[in-house]
Amino acid sequence: xxxxxxxxxxxxxxxxxxxxxxxxxxxxxxxxxxxxxxxxxxxxxxxxxxxxxxxxxxxxxxxxxxxxxxxxxxxxxxxxxxxxxxxxxxxxxxxxxxxxxxxxxxxxxxxxxxxxxxxxxxxxxxxxxxxxxxxxxxxxxxxxxxxxxxxxxxxxxxxxxxxxxxxxxxxxxxxxxxxxxxxxxxxxxxxxxxxxxxxxxxxxxx
Numbered sequence: 057x058x059x060x061x062x063x064x065x066x067x068x069x070x071x072x073x074x075x076x077x078x079x080x081x082x083x084x085x086x087x088x089x090x091x092x093x094x095x096x097x098x099x100x101x102x103x104x105x106x107x108x109x110x111x112x113x114x115x116x117x118x119x120x121x122x123x124x125x126x127x128x129x130x131x132x133x134x135x136x137x138x139x140x141x142x143x144x145x146x147x148x149x150x151x152x153x154x155x156x157x158x159x160x161x162x163x164x165x166x167x168x169x170x171x172x173x174x175x176x177x178x179x180x181x182x183x184x185x186x187x188x189x190x191x192x193x194x195x196x197x198x199x200x201x202x203x204x205x206x207x208x209x210x211x212x213x214x215x216x217x218x219x220x221x222x223x224x225x226x227x228x229x230x231x232x233x234x235x236x237x238x239x240x241x242x243x244x245x246x247x248x249x250x251x252x253x254x255x256x257x258x259x260x261x262x
Contacts, residue, residue: 076196198251
């Protein structure tokens with residue numbers, strides 16, 4: 057496929073829109089609107105949304121900004137392992153703190169499990185990154201797909217349309233990363249498979 061500025065900008069936009077740190081916000085919004093969680097009072101739903109936003113977007117963004125201001129050499133896309141350690145640790149810690157805070161609402165155990173699964177994905181990236189340049193974006197999409205599969209299995213809400221949408225977004229994201237040359241097909245497959253399996257096991261067994 058011919059490389060054009062329009063296609064390249066579109067691929068970059070897809071990669072940013074489907075960034076792993078934004079996926080929890082999309083997911084929690086769906087849960088709070090279209091599943092049994094919609095029966096929570098407005099105050100509880102706002103609280104859950106704010107907690108997820110704080111720990112998965114705001115705190116990581118501020119932390120990464122601070123690291124950059126300190127001129128720490130970090131590549132947020134495909135940098136060397138040492139450059140990835142701090143972002144991955146920050147992400148994992150934020151997900152764990154989010155799960156702990158969500159635990160204050162006992163009936164929101166499913167959302168807590170989602171955050172634990174996300175933390176496990178970050179730790180897995182830490183373990184695999186020295187040897188394999190796996191795609192963290194596809195790992196996030198794999199985990200998201202697993203959440204939709206589990207939701208359809210346990211019957212918390214009708215998430216079949218969301219599952220199809222997640223699969224479609226995965227295809228778009230994989231195509232974008234192949235077009236940009238960030239990863240090869242094997243790295244995409246490993247990332248997606250690891251995210252799906254890890255999240256599926258975490259949601260059913262934890």
